Amino acid sequence: MDVKTVCLGMLTDGPASGYDLKKQFESSFAHFFAAGYGSIYPALSSLSASGLVECEEVPQEGKPDRKVYEITDEGRQFLLKALENPSPCHKVRSEFLATMCFAHLMRPEDIQTVINNRLEDIARYQEMFRQFESEEMCDWPEGMKFVLGFGKAIAGTMQTYINENRHLLADEPSAKVATGQ
Amino acid sequence: MDVKTVCLGMLTDGPASGYDLKKQFESSFAHFFAAGYGSIYPALSSLSASGLVECEEVPQEGKPDRKVYEITDEGRQFLLKALENPSPCHKVRSEFLATMCFAHLMRPEDIQTVINNRLEDIARYQEMFRQFESEEMCDWPEGMKFVLGFGKAIAGTMQTYINENRHLLADEPSAKVATGQ
DNA sequence: ACTTTATATATCGAATTGATATTATGCATC
DNA sequence: GATGCATAATATCAATTCGATATATAAAGT
Numbered sequence: 001m002d003v004k005t006v007c008l009g010m011l012t013d014g015p016a017s018g019y020d021l022k023k024q025f026e027s028s029f030a031h032f033f034a035a036g037y038g039s040i041y042p043a044l045s046s047l048s049a050s051g052l053v054e055c056e057e058v059p060q061e062g063k064p065d066r067k068v069y070e071i072t073d074e075g076r077q078f079l080l081k082a083l084e085n086p087s088p089c090h091k092v093r094s095e096f097l098a099t100m101c102f103a104h105l106m107r108p109e110d111i112q113t114v115i116n117n118r119l120e121d122i123a124r125y126q127e128m129f130r131q132f133e134s135e136e137m138c139d140w141p142e143g144m145k146f147v148l149g150f151g152k153a154i155a156g157t158m159q160t161y162i163n164e165n166r167h168l169l170a171d172e173p174s175a176k177v178a179t180g181q
Numbered sequence: 182m183d184v185k186t187v188c189l190g191m192l193t194d195g196p197a198s199g200y201d202l203k204k205q206f207e208s209s210f211a212h213f214f215a216a217g218y219g220s221i222y223p224a225l226s227s228l229s230a231s232g233l234v235e236c237e238e239v240p241q242e243g244k245p246d247r248k249v250y251e252i253t254d255e256g257r258q259f260l261l262k263a264l265e266n267p268s269p270c271h272k273v274r275s276e277f278l279a280t281m282c283f284a285h286l287m288r289p290e291d292i293q294t295v296i297n298n299r300l301e302d303i304a305r306y307q308e309m310f311r312q313f314e315s316e317e318m319c320d321w322p323e324g325m326k327f328v329l330g331f332g333k334a335i336a337g338t339m340q341t342y343i344n345e346n347r348h349l350l351a352d353e354p355s356a357k358v359a360t361g362q
Numbered sequence: 363a364c365t366t367t368a369t370a371t372a373t374c375g376a377a378t379t380g381a382t383a384t385t386a387t388g389c390a391t392c
Numbered sequence: 393g394a395t396g397c398a399t400a401a402t403a404t405c406a407a408t409t410c411g412a413t414a415t416a417t418a419a420a421g422t
Contacts, residue, residue: 032279033274083280088280091215095269098190103324147278183409
């Protein structure tokens with residue numbers, strides 16, 4: 001399941017441009033599948049070349065033509081086949097955790113900064129989840145609700161874990177001594 | 182913080198070969214920063230070319246020479262600079278969640294299979310975390326313990342969330358009707 | 363006897379990232 | 393009335409990373 005396939009999936013919801021898809025990658029998909037223009041536009045070109053989507057160019061004034069893509073029957077078939085993969089993976093690439101692995105090489109104040117920034121990032125996601133819940137979520141398919149709930153649950157756990165364990169990393173010597181005996 | 186920098190960090194623990202580092206990427210780092218030979222060997226070559234590590238070739242019988250890399254003072258300085266990034270990112274790329282977004286296009290039995298496989302994967306991680314806790318963890322730096330605890334907490338949340346919400350995706354029609362009235 | 367696992371390196375095409383470029387409108391702000 | 397920023401929209405490119413494959417041997421399990 002690469003960017004191409006996810007774009008194809010998004011297009012089952014109706015025709016859209018690369019720009020439209022990017023907005024979806026930045027909002028509802030952001031917490032588990034981010035993609036930039038450098039992935040999206042080549043993906044759409046390739047899908048178009050394989051006949052899995054069709055492109056209609058809509059002229060506009062002042063702006064570049066809008067290229068609106070629509071999934072074809074062949075594209076739908078291809079997507080269904082792709083969804084049959086019984087073991088889709090779930091990968092994390094965390095520079096944050098990698099940094100924390102080497103916390104013993106860092107200055108305590110820098111550790112604190114990194115942690116605070118991470119907490120802010122998490123808070124931003126939580127705000128987003130809250131917004132989704134209050135607005136548009138009613139007409140989303142169940143799968144989408146499941147995925148959003150998943151993200152929300154993980155964000156909550158990360159927040160709690162970091163708050164409850166940050167002292168392990170940035171222990172003032174006094175605290176260490178006090179706990180030691 | 183790319184693969185190069187993480188390799189450099191791992192080498193602060195003592196000299197090691199690419200093969201050794203790969204084992205670490207497969208065990209204690211697997212849940213948040215996986216890397217394959219295709220990334221590790223070029224990373225070590227590049228680090229060597231920049232003088233951030235030094236390479237000693239150790240001849241062996243039957244097997245290729247072991248190339249043991251050791252971090253240099255310049256490498257240590259470079260690592261400390263890299264660790265000063267105040268906002269290291271934390272990214273997820275989940276083909277599992279992407280698949281679940283399109284669950285309404287899938288057959289219920291396929292959804293079940295995907296979920297069961299994901300739960301097995303999580304269980305494998307949990308087994309790994311348990312092993313780490315019982316064995317070697319005592320002499321790890323605090324940062325490493327923090328990171329392992331983080332992974333364990335996330336795995337637990339994923340497991341619970343999936344078990345408590347899988348019915349949303351694979352509702353037999355009967356259950357739906359029963360709940361509906 | 364056969365197959366898998368472990369030791370060890372290396373490479374290559376394909377996919378992805380992150381940054382940058384282009385062009386135009388509209389909306390604040392100074 | 394000018395300057396700058398956000399939004400709309402596409403596109404490209406170098407650098408990085410992924411996943412698979414190749415090579416070679418020994419040990420250990422079936």
